[in-house]
Amino acid sequence: MHITKSHLTGLVLSASTATAASLFDKRVTVSWGPIAGLQASTSEIIATTSTIYPGKMPSDQKGFMFAWIGLGNGTGDLIQSIIGSYPAGQSECSGSDADTTWCISSEVYGLDDTGATVQFVGDKRTADVNYENGIFFNYTLIDKSTYLWEQTMTDALTGELLSTYQKKSGPMTLWNTAVELQPNGDEEPTGTIEPQYYVNSTIYLDAADAAYGDGLYTEYGAITSDMTTSDGGKTWFIEKITVPAMDNSTSSSSDSAVVAAVSSSSSAVVSAAPSTSAAAVPSVYSASSAAPVPTEGSNPWGHSGQNQGPPSGRFGAW
Numbered sequence: 001m002h003i004t005k006s007h008l009t010g011l012v013l014s015a016s017t018a019t020a021a022s023l024f025d026k027r028v029t030v031s032w033g034p035i036a037g038l039q040a041s042t043s044e045i046i047a048t049t050s051t052i053y054p055g056k057m058p059s060d061q062k063g064f065m066f067a068w069i070g071l072g073n074g075t076g077d078l079i080q081s082i083i084g085s086y087p088a089g090q091s092e093c094s095g096s097d098a099d100t101t102w103c104i105s106s107e108v109y110g111l112d113d114t115g116a117t118v119q120f121v122g123d124k125r126t127a128d129v130n131y132e133n134g135i136f137f138n139y140t141l142i143d144k145s146t147y148l149w150e151q152t153m154t155d156a157l158t159g160e161l162l163s164t165y166q167k168k169s170g171p172m173t174l175w176n177t178a179v180e181l182q183p184n185g186d187e188e189p190t191g192t193i194e195p196q197y198y199v200n201s202t203i204y205l206d207a208a209d210a211a212y213g214d215g216l217y218t219e220y221g222a223i224t225s226d227m228t229t230s231d232g233g234k235t236w237f238i239e240k241i242t243v244p245a246m247d248n249s250t251s252s253s254s255d256s257a258v259v260a261a262v263s264s265s266s267s268a269v270v271s272a273a274p275s276t277s278a279a280a281v282p283s284v285y286s287a288s289s290a291a292p293v294p295t296e297g298s299n300p301w302g303h304s305g306q307n308q309g310p311p312s313g314r315f316g317a318w
Helices: 255-264
Strands: 010-013 018-022 035-038 045-053 064-072 078-085 103-111 117-122 135-143 148-155 161-168 174-182 196-205 216-219 227-229 235-243
Touching: 035 235, 045 064, 045 174, 064 135, 064 196, 078 135, 078 148, 078 161, 103 148, 117 161, 174 196, 174 235
Parallel strands: 103 161
Antiparallel strands: 010 018, 018 117, 035 174, 035 216, 045 135, 045 196, 064 078, 064 174, 078 103, 103 117, 135 148, 148 161, 196 235, 227 235
């Protein structure tokens, strides 16, 4: 869940690392695009990595649209680095490209020290004009004794840091991708206009959960390859997740550029799991071959207020 500027009832700055947007009792209207996720693991998640190829951003966004991978546990924080599309003048990013390209930010939706529900937003954010390179997610439990989590988003081709954030957030057992949609007042959002791909998604567990892959699910048209493990259930791998375009009338031939970017990268499956005390995720990451771009004209939007999302009816922290 991401709380936008139009929904803020207060705004405070933490000491140095993030902006915290106070929600208080105000509810946010949210609907969902295609989702892929997993039922809770029996072991804690200690890291996850993936590369997203987000496709072209809607050109005249009136509402808010966010693509993200979330880690949660059902009661506490939701860790979520975001690829965001905002109305003009409302982006989390700044600069001349803020209104014309995806805004990359690392965030946590959860509780502050007073118990208030807030959206923490890392100071490092980037309007990413090179999104066709792919964007590499890395969430790592860097200190298990304090449950300090670090998020980074980097350019998958150059390694340039696009966003980062650290926060103590507790143990995590839930994982999902999402396309989140919010109106801007009376203006409705535009969803994805081209397919999005998550490539080489890897989830590292503290201990083996041999049945974890049985909990893989999809909603609203998302498509996944099989989930596999090569070490008895500590490290799990999904070669590709496809998020079909939600507005096929505006999709374009640049789909082929996304497929080419995925296909041209070498395939790599990381076999070494990170340690349980500090989940140092291997730096080796790359995309694997892509399946054909979906051609069926589905428009799988979820509706707000109807327990949309995973079978548990909630993402991570809400």
